[in-house]
Each structure stands twice: as structure tokens, then as C-alpha cells.
Amino acid sequence: MFLDFTEEQIRRYSRHIILPEVGGKGQRKINNASVLVVGAGGLGSPGSMYLAAAGVGKIGIVDDDRVDLSNLQRQLLHSTPDVGAEKVESARETLQAINPEVEVVPHRLRLKADNILPLIREYDYVVDGSDNFPTKFLVNDACVMAEIPLSIAGILRFNGQLLTVLPRKGPCYRCVFQEPPPPGLIPSCQEAGVLGAVAGLVGILQATEILKLILDREEEQERQITLVDTNKMSFRSIAVKRNPSCAVCGDNPTITELIDYDDTCDIRTIQGE
Ligand SMILES: [Zn+2]
Numbered sequence: 001m002f003l004d005f006t007e008e009q010i011r012r013y014s015r016h017i018i019l020p021e022v023g024g025k026g027q028r029k030i031n032n033a034s035v036l037v038v039g040a041g042g043l044g045s046p047g048s049m050y051l052a053a054a055g056v057g058k059i060g061i062v063d064d065d066r067v068d069l070s071n072l073q074r075q076l077l078h079s080t081p082d083v084g085a086e087k088v089e090s091a092r093e094t095l096q097a098i099n100p101e102v103e104v105v106p107h108r109l110r111l112k113a114d115n116i117l118p119l120i121r122e123y124d125y126v127v128d129g130s131d132n133f134p135t136k137f138l139v140n141d142a143c144v145m146a147e148i149p150l151s152i153a154g155i156l157r158f159n160g161q162l163l164t165v166l167p168r169k170g171p172c173y174r175c176v177f178q179e180p181p182p183p184g185l186i187p188s189c190q191e192a193g194v195l196g197a198v199a200g201l202v203g204i205l206q207a208t209e210i211l212k213l214i215l216d217r218e219e220e221q222e223r224q225i226t227l228v229d230t231n232k233m234s235f236r237s238i239a240v241k242r243n244p245s246c247a248v249c250g251d252n253p254t255i256t257e258l259i260d261y262d263d264t265c266d267i268r269t270i271q272g273e
Contacts, residue, residue, distance in 0.1 A: 042199030043129030
């Protein structure tokens with residue numbers, strides 16, 4: 001099979017091409033793939049950097065924020081001179097510098113129920129590196145509806161968790177967690193902190209999962225949630241099953257339209273806190 005790599009591509013991707021599990025054919029699959037990364041933050045930074053380095057053909061970056069000094073402890077897409085700049089622009093510069101072959105598409109917006117589906121349908125895979133539960137559930141539900149494989153992860157303090165969702169084939173985020181926790185119940189990284197390197201670790205696990213999906217090496221991972229505890233340096237994978245009564249991917253789904261939890265489900269208001 002003639003794969004039509006340039007000399008430069010053969011050198012750039014030689015450590016992939018030499019892997020029997022990748023080879024020229026696998027590298028070509030990576031070059032032809034597109035991935036949308038939600039959030040140019042602690043998870044999205046290492047995730048997108050490794051995807052760009054690997055040669056993923058098109059990488060979309062969604063973020064509506066600007067770089068803040070407090071981001072730099074873990075968000076390696078951005079450097080000190082980028083403080084104040086749009087994150088998607090800073091991300092694009094970094095990723096293009098890593099690999100000019102990759103098409104990087106900045107999407108400076110906040111994902112909402114009314115804009116997410118057309119956007120994710122432009123991509124083969126989605127990486128959720130958002131920092132809040134409403135977005136995670138929105139991204140999960142949209143990926144299930146559009147049947148787009150998704151890596152979804154969370155980090156806090158010294159811990160992380162990771163789930164790869166293969167819509168209709170395995171459990172989704174909602175099969176495991178049902179619905180977003182009440183606002184304020186689980187502290188955010190801003191409130192409770194996160195070790196920067198843990199963001200890096202978990203973001204790279206997400207990139208690894210996506211690359212394995214591109215290479216058709218998903219094996220069993222779609223049926224487990226992986227819990228990372230760097231205090232104990234333990235990685236625990238817990239078997240999870242698709243929930244037949246899941247509101248979005250179950251046999252009789254009750255969620256058939258996307259919901260903006262920010263607007264419709266502020267449980268704090270209901271509880272009068
Ligand atoms: Zn589900």
C-alpha cells in the first residue's frame with residue numbers, strides 16, 4: 001500500500017510508524033482524523049498538544065475565555081506573554097508551532113444547547129476538558145445524540161477520573177452519574193485547587209484514548225471508568241455498564257433535546273440557599 005508520506009512526514013512520525021500497532025497505515029488514520037477539544041485549559045492543553053504532535057489532521061479548540069496568570073500553573077498551551085490573550089488564539093499558535101501540518105480551528109464560544117450539535121458534527125471525536133458539570137453533561141448528551149466518540153475527564157486536587165464514551169456501544173457519562181451534582185456540592189478547581197501535573201497526566205490519558213480510538217484499538221476501555229489517585233499513585237479501573245434506563249442513551253430516553261443546566265436547573269435556587 002502506497003501511503004504517500006513526504007520525507008519530512010516520515011521523519012516527524014517515525015516513532016509512530018515503527019510501532020507495529022500504528023505503522024504507516026495507522027499514522028495515515030491519525031493524519032486524516034479530526035478532534036474537537038472542549039476547553040483550552042488544564043486538560044485540553046496537554047491533550048491537544050499530544051494530538052497535534054501526533055499529527056491529527058484537524059483540531060478544533062472551543063473556549064471563550066482569556067488567559068489569566070492563574071492558568072499558567074497547569075495550562076501549558078499558554079505562556080506568560082499570552083496573559084490577556086484569547087485562549088483559542090494562544091492555543092492555535094502553540095499547536096501550530098508544535099506541528100504546522102495540523103489544521104487548528106479556534107471556536108471562541110461557550111457551548112450551549114443551541115450551538116453544540118452542528119459544531120461537534122464537524123469532527124470525528126470529542127475531548128471534554130471543560131471545568132464544569134453543566135458543560136460535561138451537555139457535551140455527553142450531544143455526543144450520544146450525534147454518535148460521536150468522546151473522552152470525558154475531571155480533575156480535582158491530586159485526583160482525576162476518565163471515561164471514554166462510545167455512544168450506543170458502551171456507557172455514557174450519564175449512565176454513571178445520572179445528572180449534574182447540585183451547584184456548590186462538589187468544589188471546583190478554583191475553590192479546592194488542583195496539582196498542575198495531575199491535569200497534565202489526565203489530559204494526556206485523554207489524548208491516549210482518542211489516539212487508540214483512531215487506531216481502532218479501543219479494546220475494553222469503553223466499559224470502565226478510570227480513577228487516578230496520585231497520592232497513592234494508583235490507577236483503578238472500575239467496570240461500568242450502559243444503563244438501560246439512562247435518560248439519554250437508554251432504551252427509552254427521556255432527554256431527546258439538549259438542556260442548558262446553567263439556566264434551567266439551578267438547584268441552589270430551588271433549595272433556597
Ligand atoms: Zn447513558
